[in-house]
Amino acid sequence: MVEKNFPNAIVDRVKGILMKPKAEWSVIDGETTSVAEIYKSYILPLAAIGPVATLFHSLVFGHGAFGITYRPSFLSAISTAIVSYLATLIIVYLLALLIDFLAPKFGATANRDKAFKIAAYSATAGWVAAIFNLVPGLGMLSLLGLYSVYLLYTGLPILMKAPEDKSIAYTAVIVVSAAVAGFILSAIMAPLMLLFAGGASTLDDDSRIAGTVSVPGVGSLDLGKLEEAGEKLAAASEKAQNGDASPATPPAQLLELLPTSLSGGLDRSGFETNGGSVAGIGGSAAEATYGTGENKITLEITDLGGVAGLAALGGALNIESEKQSGTVQEKTGKVDGRMTTERYDSSNRRGRYSVIFADRFNVEAKGKVDSIDELKAAVAAIDLKTMESLAE
Numbered sequence: 001m002v003e004k005n006f007p008n009a010i011v012d013r014v015k016g017i018l019m020k021p022k023a024e025w026s027v028i029d030g031e032t033t034s035v036a037e038i039y040k041s042y043i044l045p046l047a048a049i050g051p052v053a054t055l056f057h058s059l060v061f062g063h064g065a066f067g068i069t070y071r072p073s074f075l076s077a078i079s080t081a082i083v084s085y086l087a088t089l090i091i092v093y094l095l096a097l098l099i100d101f102l103a104p105k106f107g108a109t110a111n112r113d114k115a116f117k118i119a120a121y122s123a124t125a126g127w128v129a130a131i132f133n134l135v136p137g138l139g140m141l142s143l144l145g146l147y148s149v150y151l152l153y154t155g156l157p158i159l160m161k162a163p164e165d166k167s168i169a170y171t172a173v174i175v176v177s178a179a180v181a182g183f184i185l186s187a188i189m190a191p192l193m194l195l196f197a198g199g200a201s202t203l204d205d206d207s208r209i210a211g212t213v214s215v216p217g218v219g220s221l222d223l224g225k226l227e228e229a230g231e232k233l234a235a236a237s238e239k240a241q242n243g244d245a246s247p248a249t250p251p252a253q254l255l256e257l258l259p260t261s262l263s264g265g266l267d268r269s270g271f272e273t274n275g276g277s278v279a280g281i282g283g284s285a286a287e288a289t290y291g292t293g294e295n296k297i298t299l300e301i302t303d304l305g306g307v308a309g310l311a312a313l314g315g316a317l318n319i320e321s322e323k324q325s326g327t328v329q330e331k332t333g334k335v336d337g338r339m340t341t342e343r344y345d346s347s348n349r350r351g352r353y354s355v356i357f358a359d360r361f362n363v364e365a366k367g368k369v370d371s372i373d374e375l376k377a378a379v380a381a382i383d384l385k386t387m388e389s390l391a392e
Helices: 006-019 021-029 034-046 049-060 075-106 110-124 125-133 138-160 164-196 224-239 253-255 305-316 371-382 384-389
Strands: 063-065 068-071 202-204 210-215 219-222 267-280 282-294 295-303 317-319 321-324 327-335 338-347 350-357 361-368
Touching: 006 021, 006 125, 006 138, 021 049, 021 138, 034 049, 034 075, 034 110, 034 125, 049 075, 063 164, 075 110, 075 164, 075 202, 110 125, 110 138, 125 138, 202 219, 210 384, 253 267, 253 282, 253 295, 295 371, 338 371, 350 371, 350 384, 361 371, 361 384
Parallel strands: none
Antiparallel strands: 063 068, 068 202, 210 219, 219 317, 267 282, 282 295, 295 361, 321 327, 327 338, 338 350, 350 361
16 A cells, blocks of 8 residues: 555545455455554544544534533644544554454454554544534534444454454454543543643633535535545645644734724724644634624634644535524535635624635634624635735
């Protein structure tokens, strides 16, 4: 696999293991790829999908329940993503050790290298399905990752030479043991997550929640764009490994992009900037508040910095969603090719409008206004051309 072009090799392996698992396992069985090569060429980029999707979702949409939206600080969100990523890398290796250890007990042949291949490639479905965490309402579709259990089941007889009549029991013991190990590892790494995640969080009182694969009632997954995003993902991973990840825009420079006043006589009454990095991956943000009392808007720019290109994963999702519940109107979709979300409650005049620019910058306007159009105008008041040029 590794002799081929890096991004194409990942795409071909993903297609093969998901669509024709038994045939692909036979190919894998004959490969001499080392553990280090599999980590570098396959696990590192694919295992990043889940943490990055969750990071992106947290910063753009927040996490809502019971009418309250929780939005973690940038540093908290990225720290959580990084710790989660590291935990995934560790779990793959521990799973390989477990598969190898259990092999003789189920009549299989112990082989550490092949056990690692099983652990790495059977996880493919879960990693790819994690892309659905990007958009509100699609998180449940990440359950499609349970297909990884079937991949594990089909791989054991081919690579570990497990007898067919014992493969189900072998698979079941691995899955249960892995779940317990994952729970224990999460408990161990939780303090590390809290250590890195210093930074305030905020609570908002308005909730916000080649071909295509259709998702009824939601939209579709563009396979061509998914492949393109996979190439960007691989390139971003390679840059990160070489220490060439794009730096985030300095917070002060983001602040300069925010206007001193908005239409309707709303002058800037305050501002805040912040930035930071963890494990060499950084980001920055700047926000300004306009007006007071009954007419107030907060305008914010967040730069995803070194993981910016990974936001391209969202481009593979063609989401068109619109609904109204009482006085609340919500809409999610693409406007001029950019992922856009809006929400407005006419009963309390609270709304939120956000747009992703250049697969890197999230621009959001929120507050108490007479219509969603005022929030759209606030976003348009930013020097958008200059902002997008920073991503080039």
